[in-house]
């Protein structure tokens with residue numbers, strides 16, 4: 844996700860039941876690991892992925908369940924749903 848000027852972001856917790864995150868890609872998860880809220884966390888590089896739409900960046904990518912990434916918190920645009 845590019846940090847465009849003027850775009851505001853919010854943090855979503857992929858472990859919250861009221862937030863609809865089925866699949867996330869590795870790129871988003873790598874980026875999420877850099878966030879202060881995920882400090883000290885990490886995930887295994889070995890996991891089963893499949894091609895689907897990432898619920899964070901909305902792109903078609905190799906994705907896995909949020910559980911596979913340790914239920915990270917993700918940074919998304921404020922208008923993300």
Ligand SMILES: [Zn+2]
Nearest residue numbers: 868871897900
């Ligand atoms: Zn993504």
